[in-house]
Each structure stands twice: as structure tokens, then as C-alpha cells.
Amino acid sequence: MKVALFGGTFNPIHIGHLIMAQYVLNFSQVQKVIFVPNGRPPHKVEDVADAFDRFAMVKLSIEDNPSFDISDYEIKKDGPSWTIDTLEYFSSLYEKVYFIIGSDNLTEIVNWYKAEEILKRYPLIVLPRERDLCSIKKEIENLYSKYMQEITLIQVPIVDISSTEIRKLIRKNKSIRYMVHPKVEEYIKRKGLYKR
Numbered sequence: 001m002k003v004a005l006f007g008g009t010f011n012p013i014h015i016g017h018l019i020m021a022q023y024v025l026n027f028s029q030v031q032k033v034i035f036v037p038n039g040r041p042p043h044k045v046e047d048v049a050d051a052f053d054r055f056a057m058v059k060l061s062i063e064d065n066p067s068f069d070i071s072d073y074e075i076k077k078d079g080p081s082w083t084i085d086t087l088e089y090f091s092s093l094y095e096k097v098y099f100i101i102g103s104d105n106l107t108e109i110v111n112w113y114k115a116e117e118i119l120k121r122y123p124l125i126v127l128p129r130e131r132d133l134c135s136i137k138k139e140i141e142n143l144y145s146k147y148m149q150e151i152t153l154i155q156v157p158i159v160d161i162s163s164t165e166i167r168k169l170i171r172k173n174k175s176i177r178y179m180v181h182p183k184v185e186e187y188i189k190r191k192g193l194y195k196r
Helices: 016-028 051-062 083-091 116-123 133-147 161-169 183-193
Strands: 002-008 032-037 069-071 096-102 122-126 151-155
Touching: 002 016, 002 083, 016 032, 016 096, 016 122, 016 151, 032 051, 032 161, 051 069, 051 183, 083 096, 083 116, 116 133, 122 133
Parallel strands: 002 032, 002 096, 032 069, 096 122, 122 151
Antiparallel strands: none
């Protein structure tokens, strides 16, 4: 089976994430998208909900889609979540593993831990985070010419919702209806997340 890994803090997961994952299924050879919430993100530290809560919110968001799955691999792992370790783990389980990346990370990925291994060994699926496709395509060409690995650009509608904005609205006691799955909205209220 061909799978795509969708990693992230998902703090919280929102409808933009779900739309992106569905577009990956629609317009690539991938048969399943696996959401992999970070345990301890290597770079982000403040205002991050507990890993258990972030995992639960992703699970609630995707439970009605048989082509979506979730893994607690990074949550259970000791230490920071490095992309290369996660990719290696899943490539031992599946025939082919794609890595989903936002176009805003395209220039950054070369600085990641063991970047060369990631870029040589794993095909990328790139999702635009901005409307300037020319610069994204140029960056993809640069990476392809250097690493000769498959890179697929999927033109997803840009849904300008961010987890940061959602957390701000919660702190101001404003509604996040339609921005997250209804079950996630209910979970956040019940657990009192992001209030402080």
C-alpha cells in the first residue's frame, strides 16, 4: 500500500488540514493518509496542548473517513520527533511512503536533521501555502535536480485558517464553529483547552 504521512502539531487540527489530506487522496497515487501528531515538536514549545488531547482531536476529526488513519508513533517515542525516524519506521510497514510538506517548508527542509536522507529516499507531496505557484515550482525544480526524487505538487484551495487563529479566538471567547470538526469544537470546550 502507498501511504502519505501528514505530520504536524495539530494544535488543534482544523478543516484546512482535512481538506488538504482529502486532496492528497484525490490527486496522487496514495491510498491512505496517516496523520502523525508530534509528541514533543523539536521547534515549537509554547501554547501546545498535551499530546493526548491533540491525538484525540485528530482521531475525532478523521474517524468517519476510512482512507484516513492516525498513528501515535511520535507521541510514544522518547525525545524530539525527527522526520527521518518517522519515515524510516513507516517505510518498514508500507510498500511506499510519501511525505506531505507545506510549500512554506520547501526552502527550510534542506536544513532539517538528516535532510539529505529525507530528500534522496522519500517522495514528497507539496501543498501550496501561498498563491505564488511560480516560486513553488522553481523550488521543486531545484530540489528535484539535486536529489532526483519524485516531488508532486497538489493544487489545494488555500483555506486561510490557522491553529494560531483558532487559539486566539478561544482565548477571546469567540466561536470556532466551521473552523474545526464539530466533535473537536465540543472536545475543546469540554476540556477547557487553550483558555490561558
